Amino acid sequence: MKAVVIGAGIGGIASAIRLSKMGFEVDVFEANSYPGGKLSEIWVGDYRYDAGPSLFTLPEQVEELFLLCEEERELHFQYDAIDPVMRYFWEDGTMLNAYADRDKLCEEIETKLGEPKAHIQQFLDLSQRKYELTSDIFLKSSLHKMSTFFNKKALRAILELPKLELFKTMHAANEAQFKNPKLVQLFDRYATYNGSDPYQAPATLNVIPHLEFNMGAYIPRNGLYDITKSLVRLAEKMGAKFHYNQKIDKIWVENTEAKGIEIGGKKQTYDLVMSNMDVFNAYKVLLPEQKQPEMILKQPKSSSALIFYWGMDCEFPELDLHNIFFSRNYKAEFEHIFKKRTLYQDPTVYIFISSKHCPKDAPKGGENWFVMINTPANDGSQDWDRLIAQAKQQIIDKLERMLLKYVGKHIVAEEILDPRTIESKTSSSGGSLYGSSSNNRYAAFLRHANFSNQIKNLYFCGGSVHPGGGIPLSLLSAKIACEIIQER
Numbered sequence: 031m032k033a034v035v036i037g038a039g040i041g042g043i044a045s046a047i048r049l050s051k052m053g054f055e056v057d058v059f060e061a062n063s064y065p066g067g068k069l070s071e072i073w074v075g076d077y078r079y080d081a082g083p084s085l086f087t088l089p090e091q092v093e094e095l096f097l098l099c100e101e102e103r104e105l106h107f108q109y110d111a112i113d114p115v116m117r118y119f120w121e122d123g124t125m126l127n128a129y130a131d132r133d134k135l136c137e138e139i140e141t142k143l144g145e146p147k148a149h150i151q152q153f154l155d156l157s158q159r160k161y162e163l164t165s166d167i168f169l170k171s172s173l174h175k176m177s178t179f180f181n182k183k184a185l186r187a188i189l190e191l192p193k194l195e196l197f198k199t200m201h202a203a204n205e206a207q208f209k210n211p212k213l214v215q216l217f218d219r220y221a222t223y224n225g226s227d228p229y230q231a232p233a234t235l236n237v238i239p240h241l242e243f244n245m246g247a248y249i250p251r252n253g254l255y256d257i258t259k260s261l262v263r264l265a266e267k268m269g270a271k272f273h274y275n276q277k278i279d280k281i282w283v284e285n286t287e288a289k290g291i292e293i294g295g296k297k298q299t300y301d302l303v304m305s306n307m308d309v310f311n312a313y314k315v316l317l318p319e320q321k322q323p324e325m326i327l328k329q330p331k332s333s334s335a336l337i338f339y340w341g342m343d344c345e346f347p348e349l350d351l352h353n354i355f356f357s358r359n360y361k362a363e364f365e366h367i368f369k370k371r372t373l374y375q376d377p378t379v380y381i382f383i384s385s386k387h388c389p390k391d392a393p394k395g396g397e398n399w400f401v402m403i404n405t406p407a408n409d410g411s412q413d414w415d416r417l418i419a420q421a422k423q424q425i426i427d428k429l430e431r432m433l434l435k436y437v438g439k440h441i442v443a444e445e446i447l448d449p450r451t452i453e454s455k456t457s458s459s460g461g462s463l464y465g466s467s468s469n470n471r472y473a474a475f476l477r478h479a480n481f482s483n484q485i486k487n488l489y490f491c492g493g494s495v496h497p498g499g500g501i502p503l504s505l506l507s508a509k510i511a512c513e514i515i516q517e518r
Contacts, residue, residue, distance in 0.1 A: 031053065031054050031055065031301045031302075032054065032055045032056075032057070032299070032300045032301050033049045033054040033055070033056050033057075033300055033301060033302045033303075033304060034056075034057050034058075034059065034290065034291055034298070034300040034302075034303050034304070035049070035056060035057070035058040035059070035270075035304045035306060036059055036278050036281070036291070036303065036304065036305045036306055036307055036312075036316070037058075037059075037060060037061075037067065037305065037306030037307045037457070037492065038058050038059075038060035038062075038065035038066065038067065038262070038272060038274075038306070039066065039067030039068065039069070039306045039456070039492050039493075039504065040066065040067065040069045040257065040258060040261070040492075040501060040504045040505060041306050041491035041492035041493065041504040041505065041507050041508045042058060042060075042067075042304070042306030042491065042492065042508075043058070043065060043066075043258065043261045043262055043265055044095060044261065044491070044504070044505050044508035044509070045304045045306065045491050045508040045511060045512060046058050046265040046268075046270040046272075047095050047098070047099065047261065047264055047265045047268055047270070048095075048098070048508060048509065048512040049270075049304070049512060049515070050265065050268035050269050050270045051098055051099060051268060052512065052515070052516060054301075054302075055269070056265075056269065056270040056271065057270075057271050057273060057300075058265070058270055058271065058272045058273065059273045059276045059277075059278055059291070059293065060272065060273065060274050060275075060276065061275070061276065061277040061278075061457070062274065062275070062455065063274050063275050064274065065258055065259075065262050065272065065274075066081075066255065066258035067082075067306075067456050067492075068081065068082035068083060068452075068456055068458075068463070068493075069081075069082055069083055069254060069255065069257060069258050069501065070082065070255060070258065071253065071254075071255035072339060072445060074339050074341055074443045074444065074445045075341055075442075075443045076341070076392070076393045076443075077339070077341040077391065077392050077393070077396070077398040077443055078253070078384075078390075078391040078392075078398060079339045079384070079391070079398055079400055079445075080253050080254035080255050080382075080384060080400070081255075081447070082254075082463075083254055083500065083501050084254060084352070084382040084384075084400060085115075085242075085247055085352065086109060086247065086248040086249055086250060086254060086257070086501065087241040087242060087245065087246070087247055087248070087501075087502060088241060088245065088501075088502035089109055089248050091501075091502045091505040091506060091509075092107065092257060092260075092261070092505065094509075095261060095264060095505075096264065099264060099267070099268055101264065101267075106260050106263065106264065107250065107256060107257070107260040108250065108251045108252075109248045109249060109250045109251060110248060110249060110251060110387070111130065111246050111247070111248055112130065112247050112248060112249050112351060112352075112387070113129055113130040113131060114127040114128050114129045114130065114350060115128050115129070115130050115242050115243070115247040115352065116128040116350075116352045116353070116354060117349065117350040117352065117353045117354070118216060118353075118354045118356065119353065119354065119355045119356065119432055120212055120356050121356075121358055121431075121432060124142060124143070124212065125142075125348075126138060126139065126142045126143065126212075126216075127350075128216070128242075128243075130242070130243065130246055130247060132150075132151070132154065132243060132244070135150065135243060136150045136151060139213065143210040143212055143213055144210060145208055145209060145210045145213050149207060149208055149209075150213075152207070153207050153208075153217070153236075153239075154239065154240065154243055154244060156193065156236070157236055157237055157238075157239050157240035157243075157244065158240045158244050159190075159193055160193065160194055160195075160234060160236065160237040160240070161237045161240045161241075161244075163186065163190055163193065163194065164194065164234070164237060168474055168497060169497045169503065169506055170497075170506060170509075170510070171510065172479065172480055172481075172496065172510050172514060174479035174480075174481070174483075174496070175514075194233075194234045195232065195233035195234060195236070196232050196233075196234055196471045197232070197471065198232065198233040199228065199229055199230060199231060199232065199233060200217075200218055200220070200221050200228040200229075200231050200232070200233050200235055200236060201214070201218050201228045201229045201361075202233065203233035203236060204217045204218055204228070204233075204236070212356075215356055215360050217236065217239060218360060219354065219378070220235065220236070220238040220239055221235055221468075222333065222404055223238050223500065224238075224332065224464045224467075224468050224498055224499055224500065225331075225332025225333040225334075225404075225462065225463050225464035225467055225468075225499065226332065226333070226467045226468040226469050227364045227367070227368045227467070227469050228360075228364070229361060229364055229365075230368070230469040230470065231467075231468050231469050231470075231473075232468070232470070232471040234471070235468060241502075249351065249384070249387050251387075251388070252388065253384055253388055253391065254384075257501065276293060277293070278291050278292070278293050278316060279291075279292045279293055279294070279295070279316075280292040280316055280317070280318075281303055281305070281312075281316045281317055281488065282297050282298075283317070283319075283320060283485055283488075286484060286485055286486060287485065287486040287487055288300075288302065288303040288482075288485050288486065288487040288488040290303065291303065301487065302487040302488075302489065302515065303487060303488050303489070304489045304490070304491060304511065305488070305489070305490050305491075305492075306490075306491050306492045307457050307492070308456070308457050308458045308459050308462075308465065308492070308494045309326070309327075309465065309478045309490055309492075309494045309495050310327050310459035310465070310494065311457045311458075311459055312490070313327060315457075317485075320484065320485065321484055323478065325476065326466075326476060326477070326478050329466035329467075329473070329476050329477075330368075330466060330467050330469060331406075331407040331459065331460050331462035331465075331466060331467065332407070332462045332463055332464035332465060332466060332467040332468075332499070333367055333368070333404045333405060333406060333407065333462070333463065333464075333467070334404075334405045334406060334407045334408065334448075334449035334452060334458075334460065334461040334462055334463055335402050335403070335404060335405055335447070335448075335449070335452065335461075335463060336373070336402065336403050336405045336417075336418060336421055336446075336447070336448050336449070337400065337401065337402045337446070337447040337448075338399070338401040338402075338422065338425070338444060338445075338446055339398070339399070339400060339401075339443075339444065339445040339446070339447070340398075340399040340401055340441045340443065340444055341392070341396060341398060341399075341441070341442050341443030341444070342392075342396050342397045342398070342399055342440045342441060342442070343395070343396050343440050343442045344395065344396065344397075344440050345395065345396070345397055346383075346397065346433070346435070348433060348435075349381060349383060349386075349397075350383075350386065351382070351383060351384070351386045351387055352380075352381075352382055353380070353381040353382075353383075354378065354379070354380055354381075355378065355379040355380075355381070355428060355429065355432055356378050357374065357376050357377060357378045358376055359374075359376065360378070362374060363376070363377060363378060363404075367404055367405060367406050368406065368467075368469070371406045371409060371411060371412065372406065372412060372417065373403070373405055373417050373420070373421055375420075375424060376424070376428065377403040377404070377421065377424065377425070377428075378403065378404070379401060379402075379403055379425055379428060379429065380401070380402045380403070381399055381400065381401050381402075382399075382400040382402075383397050383398060383399055383400070384398060384400070385397050385398045396442075401425060403421060403425065405417075405448075405449060406449075407449055407459070407460030407461055407462040408448075408449035408450050408453060408460045408461050409460060412449075414448050414449070414450055418446060418448055426438040448461070449461030449462075458494070459494075462494075463493075463499060464493055464494070464498060464499030464500070465477065465493055465494030465495070465498070465499060466494070468498075474496075474497070474498075477494075477495055477496045477497070477498065478490055478494070478495040478496065479495070479496060480495055480496055480507060480510045480511035480514060481511065481514050489511045489514070489515060490507075490511065491504070491507040491508045491511045492504055492507055493507070495507055496510065497510070
């Protein structure tokens with residue numbers, strides 16, 4: 031039995047591992063010259079950067095792949111817990127360390143923001159309960175199979191439905207829980223972890239902080255890209271073959287059955303096809319003659335990003351591994367991103383400096399800054415060159431104002447990634463980072479399934495399909511798809 035995987039993103043790599051373990055002869059075709067998709071790396075002079083994801087949670091999803099293949103993970107891939115998880119800055123000079131240790135976190139928040147410890151404990155306990163109620167249904171199972179909803183776990187979730195807060199927005203729930211607006215803003219930020227707007231997204235997404243504060247946040251010892259490299263090596267050891275610089279023309283379909291692929295004008299036969307391509311572009315580019323799932327494809331896109339990879343010629347001891355500089359007006363920022371489809375003049379700025387943990391990522395005495403702001407997906411209406419130039423100056427001005435130090439004059443190397451280049455490098459529609467947004471309570475059910483209802487032997491994985499974007503969810507998408515294949 032032969033299987034083809036289209037795209038070597040992290041979901042495609044995980045699928046290649048699982049299919050190989052199931053006994054398939056696996057070919058992975060990747061249009062780029064490198065694997066990883068968004069989970070790749072770039073070099074700017076002597077500075078190395080993880081190109082996309084920068085926070086590592088649920089490491090057991092990676093460990094499971096090594097366990098599946100009877101390999102010791104520690105021999106191939108190592109990672110460390112981080113603490114604090116994030117350092118937050120506000121315009122009035124407030125700085126807060128979001129510690130992984132709950133007691134330290136509560137102490138820090140009560141001391142810096144005056145929020146009673148009990149409020150934080152209640153919030154994190156509820157976040158954990160939401161995860162316990164939803165993870166088996168919404169993250170680890172297919173939402174497109176009836177069996178998912180007819181079991182004890184599903185019944186338990188239905189009985190405790192009020193705790194999921196489906197009919198509240200994240201912001202409304204956080205505003206009701208906390209008295210300090212800074213803390214509301216801090217926890218509203220977790221909507222951006224799947225490219226959504228806390229003023230629209232359901233409070234069910236308050237499950238996300240549980241992953242960091244109750245389960246832990248991590249960083250691979252050799253950088254995030256080491257996840258990609260180690261899993262590619264594992265896939266190859268299992269027999270999968272990777273073909274780079276190989277762009278698929280079409281998925282070959284006959285009589286509602288996927289027969290293989292067309293590449294370079296030639297057809298290649300496979301027993302099943304796994305698409306790791308953004309599902310919107312998969313239908314538009316690879317399946318143009320097939321019936322399009324219009325309702326799914328018309329879902330509002332998640333946010334995208336503007337990233338500056340800056341090589342700094344000095345060190346900033348006041349910064350940590352992960353840093354957030356908040357906007358003065360969070361609501362206005364999200365209105366600009368999701369309603370006005372443009373950038374806000376005072377964006378929230380995220381800075382990831384991997385050289386704080388991996389010194390070899392920057393020359394001695396320097397730092398590698400991954401500087402990101404959230405943006406709308408590209409819809410063809412934005413003047414990105416003008417917006418990028420404005421945003422760069424606004425970011426530099428903001429950082430210099432809040433750090434009380436020069437920033438701009440210390441930038442000695444630069445690379446820029448914007449929604450247009452994200453789309454061209456990863457085939458993500460409009461450069462959206464997570465496929466569709468979660469800005470309504472039904473969004474989880476409107477993601478594409480991990481299989482096709484119309485075309486036999488066609489399956490889907492990756493961040494644009496169920497259960498969503500990000501490293502752990504993309505890995506889970508591969509697991510769900512392969513479990514369905516195994517059942518069939």
